[in-house]
Amino acid sequence: MRCPFCGNEDTQVKDSRPTEDNSAIRRRRFCPGCAARFTTFERVQLRELTVVKSSGQREPFDREKLLRSMRIALRKRPVDADRIDRVVNSLVRQLESSGENDIPSKQIGEMIMDALKELDPVAYIRYASVYKDFREASDFNEFVGQLAPESQPG
Structure with a gap:
């Protein structure tokens, strides 16, 4: 594993342990070149996924992009970071086990919407405002x- 600080390719693993939900291995690493310490995560990848945008453009699936969009929607909301990670892991597992390599971006967006609806109604509306391209308060x-009605205040 290459050191992210100095580029040295000879880093050492100092500690390995599973993540809380056993979906990945967390490795603490040390670089003898610059003495930096950093963490890496090793996850199972069942298949190479490609996202097919509505424009027809294709790009490799990026778990971090999915995680980032959920974190933005959930910013300053009372949802634990570990819970967000578990939901993202679940979404990725669903996508990987779907049997398809090409996933429409619309399908991913709908899956995120469904997950946010369960997690936090405010985050759900935030995400929807971008995903559905709200233009006005109406x-x-x-x-x-x-x-x-049960999810509305009152």
């Missing part, structure tokens, strides 16, 4: 009005 009102 777009929010219309969307919130479509939510199930």
Whole structure:
């Protein structure tokens, strides 16, 4: 593993342990070249996934991009970071086990929407505002009005 600080290719593993949900191995590493310490994660990858955008453009699936978009929607919300990671791991497992290598971006967006709806209603609306391209306040009102009555304050 190459050191992210100095580029040395001869780093040493000092400690390995499974993550809390046993979905990855966390490795603490040390670089003898610059004495830096850093962490890497090793995850099972069942297949190479490609995201097919609505424009037809294709790009490799990026777990970190999915995680980043969920974290943005959940920013300053009372949802534990470990819980977010577990949801992302679950979404990635669903995608990898779907049997398809090409995944439409719309499918990923809908999966994120469903997950956020369960996690936090405010994050769900935040994500929807970007995903569904809300232009005016009335777009929010219309969307919130479509939510199930039990999820609305009152």
